[in-house]
Amino acid sequence: MWGVPAGRIPAAYAAAGRRAVRVTLVAAAVFYLFRYGLDNRVAATYALFSTVALGGLSRIPGTGPQRAAVVSRVLPVCWVLVVVGTYLSVRTWSAVAGMLVVGFTLAFSAVGGPRPAGAAPGLQLLYILPSFPPYDPGSLGDRLIGATAGLALLAAAEALILSEPRPMSYPERAARAARTAAHCAPLLAAPPYELPATDVRAARAAGQALRPLNVPEADRPAGPGVHDRALSHTGLATRTLLNRLERPPAVPGEPSGPAVTAVLHAVARLATATAACLRTGPSPSAAYADLVAARARLSASSAGTAPADGGGPPAGFPPAVLRRDAAVLEIADAALAMGAAADLAVRGRHARVELPPGRFWYATTRAPLLWWHRAHGNAGRRSVFFQNAVRIALALTAARLVAGVDTLPHGFWAMLATLTLTRTTMDATWSTIRLALTGTLAGALVTAGTLTLVGTDTAVYAAVLPVWMLFTFTVGPVRGVGWAQGLFTVLVALVFAQLAPPTWRLAEVRMLDVLIGSAIGAVFGLLAWPRGAHAELAHAGAELLRRAAETVVATAASVAAGTGAGAPPGGSRHRSLQHAVVLAESAYAQYQSEPAPFGGRSRTPVPAGVDWQAALIAGHHTLWGSDRLLEPPSAALDASAAEPLRELGERVAGRLLLVPAALDPADDTPAPPLPLTGPARAAQPPGAPRLYYAAVSWLDSLLDDLTRIAHAAPATGTRPAPRPAHH
Known part of the structure; x- marks a missing residue:
């Protein structure tokens, strides 16, 4: 043999x-x-x-x-x-x-x-x-x-x-992906306000190059230290940015406007600075500050008042424009996360970019505590x-x-x-x-x-x-x-x-x-656990999506009631979702090295067309989006916007829960066949503020993630020939 x-x-x-x-x-x-x-x-x-x-x-x-x-x-x-x-x-x-x-x-x-x-x-x-x-x-x-x-x-x-x-190092892979994002972002600011097919393929290829499956083991940022965590964070944020850029935020017959154009060009400058940071070391702090300012102007413009006010939009802003602005703000947030993570990966605790709270919790934590956190999460x-x-x-x-x-x-x-x-x-x-x-x-x-x-x-x-x-x-x-x-x-x-x-x-x-x-x-x-990661991955992936569904419902309810009334980032739901992500990532890593059971059949009835890494990315997107929506305090939405947002959050959570029912044989919920189809439509209440559309945009992105999980193509949903497993 x-x-x-x-x-x-x-x-x-x-x-x-x-x-x-x-x-x-x-x-x-x-x-x-x-x-x-x-x-x-x-x-x-x-x-x-x-x-x-x-x-x-x-x-x-x-x-x-x-x-x-x-x-x-x-x-x-x-x-x-x-x-x-x-x-x-x-x-x-x-x-x-x-x-x-x-x-x-x-x-x-x-x-x-x-x-x-x-x-x-x-x-x-x-x-x-x-x-x-x-x-x-x-x-x-x-x-x-x-x-x-x-x-x-x-x-x-x-x-x-x-x-x-x-081989090509992970920082170089991330730098090339950032350069691809820098090329794509300005294209969305000019007619036809979408990426050509060749650039879409280039963006997808750059994102695929960052998948752990395509990175040599020695170059995967998998350690518990600040450098590896930040480099992994850089890769995830860059892949998120490329995914967001693939979907044009254009409004038919409506030009982008100066605020949107400024944000997209600032995203391109930050992506270029991030690539330079990963290659030669200069901090992207100046480009980061420019994007923060451009994002704040777009946020204030689409809200019609100060960004933290949460009031309704000015007269004449149709819902389609607000949805476009929310999608552009999603692009900006992904770029900001990429730039901050890259600076942290290169400079460690001497990073010059002002790191947002919550998302980069590990930045000031000492190495022994980070090792303890990793060990405790797997104990x-x-x-x-x-x-x-x-x-x-x-x-x-x-x-x-x-x-x-x-x-x-x-x-x-x-x-x-x-x-x-x-x-x-x-x-x-x-x-x-x-x-x-x-x-x-x-x-x-x-x-x-x-x-x-x-x-x-x-x-x-x-x-x-x-x-x-x-x-x-x-x-x-x-x-x-x-x-x-x-x-x-x-x-x-x-x-x-x-x-x-x-x-x-x-x-x-x-x-x-x-x-x-x-x-x-x-x-x-x-x-002792004779089925290895084959069975454990199904459970871990299902648990991850269950925790994500809980976070989605809680976040939508908190935004509807006023983000000051909700649980802050880092609460118990966030911690349980973070723990679920850790376990799912470790199970996925072992799954890649295990041979299939005899005859190619698993004793665990897991659907063959599941993109497990898409499930992991959905968990990260749930955490990041929830943090972003709950961090700034805002007023409660009025009833015309609050109730549709709660309902949409519950529908998205319901879709997230249908996948665990199919993945985890221990779940007593009737398992639907994969793939799951049918969009979850969002209402467009008159006078709804920008925050409403920001939450809707986040929920839409989670539905896109769900589509990737359940509609896995052979290139992403199947495993390569496994290497022999070594302890």
Whole structure:
């Protein structure tokens, strides 16, 4: 069974070959240095396995310099793991307790983004290695020396040897999208007041380039820090701006007017300044202030009085003009969010743009609190990060207990099998185990024959080791887990044959350990959330849209009654919606890496044409629009406008609730078929103020989001061929 799709095999071999060269050069160099040059077998073992752990077992995304930076940063963590593992291994109960805590912590660190998630398996291995005999705290110095030498040389090799060209960075993608917005915005200010078809396609392509699915893992702004949060915010705001620009706010037979034209040109200037900020660093503060002023003038003009008054429009302003003005103000708000987020992403807490409250709550929060916020948001049974951490921690703990109680020979291999073969779904785990056992059996037969023929001639093993290591790390990742396990079985035999007198029974022990580790992984894969993110995403997406519906109803009611009377931004509904967004984003991220269940059928009846990222964007749009409408105080609407707005909010919320009924099989609401059709019409009461039409424009945009969710095209509603899932 192939490890990658057939069309990508040549590129996969090239990437695996580059990685194999680096790992082989470093592992062989440090192993031979300590084993034969310094006659230090302990340091040789730790030097080789630390290199294999972070260079071969881990899947740290990015280019060579990016991976080198990750390896350098985790080096102190590796020291701690070796020290703790060495001292806790002297007793089985302490080793088991340590495995539970360390295993959970390292697996749960995936909440920090793709790089911590990629390094976690290798770090697990560096704790597992000292947890087995010999229980010798006196050799701690040699262990640390070996691990340090291996990781230091690995970092240097990643940075200097066969480094890959770096793909386009996320800031550059966002800058190009901002430049596209800068080109499109002025086109709406001149006849025919809409984008040509070529510019519509360019805007959509620029927005698609910012989707996480289309961004390399290492460049996705997925971390909990200010920079990553602000960069992610920049991408979302830029995509929102491009979506708004696609829909012309023109009024048939009515010119835009100077206030609208000024706003659109100010949007273009801010978009240009934002692109420059993301590329070279100058703050867009001046262009930001210009757009704020232009927006305030349009707001005052369409309201007919001071912007905060909330009074009716001047005579002669038809509803179509007010709707146009509200749509232009939506464009301006998206551009302001983009500019502020970009300045925050580049300058951090030294951003010059005056950040609006609520939306950028994280701007002044310290890094430890942001990590705590991310961890706390995922510390529950509905979080796939929490589920994965519990699953792998319990499996490793059970494996360590079995190895300690039964004094399993080379129990390290059993735990390694548990670590590498346990997947996030039971189907994937079972498929992986079947292939792994087949490969291990083949590798054990080759190992037994080699050890019988060669005997104790270590020179042969030393000569074959680098060649076999290069072959293993080149072919294994491409051909799949069966090949990888078989080749690795021979590899560990070649290593241990140089550390102690070998016998053919080493192959038998290896087979037994993999069988035990696989069985433990299968048991916990069955007991602990066996369906992975396939089922969880349906629930998380449904819960997100339910919370969005609640926020829509509450916001429409607050605007109708006067925004001073409603719950302020950041209230309990906002917090629950923010939490729902966090859980849905993490479930979506794992969903991308999981293979479909056997036969292409899921036990969870989720519609196939759902654009999950459109659901996430709908959650963000609900938060942003609610904040924008509730932040400035305003007077209550009169009855002719208040009642239609409440009714429209309830209708939009009802549409939002119909999708969860179709997505979540646990919902007892009758599930309608997707896609959902039929617009929700808004009334145009005479004398309604600008705020009414601003709320209506927001609700219309949510209906557009809903249309994208339920009418997913193949390019957005389906997944690519998945990568193998790694813990």
